[in-house]
Amino acid sequence: MNPIQNDVRNFVAENFLFGEDPASLHNDDSFLETGIIDSTGVLELVAFIEDHYSVAVDDDELVPENLDSIDRLITFIESKLKELA
DSSP states (O other): OOHHHHHHHHHHHHHHSTTSOGGGOOTTOOTTTTTSOOHHHHHHHHHHHHHHHOOOOOGGGOSHHHHSSHHHHHHHHHHHHHHHO
């Protein structure tokens, strides 16, 4: 498992699944459509990304295309890390 995927899955499981089996969450499941994360949860997710990866998430990047599934988060985080390199 990709280290970013592992970090994101662990964060989501610990902060949003509340006793549900983390294995039931597929990497392409929409956080919003499945009710896993609401608008407040998005802010928690952004804080995690910024703190854990030392990147800034701009307001215009707060869109489902970047933040609405594990797969999308991995792609987004990898792109932000490439910007720093």
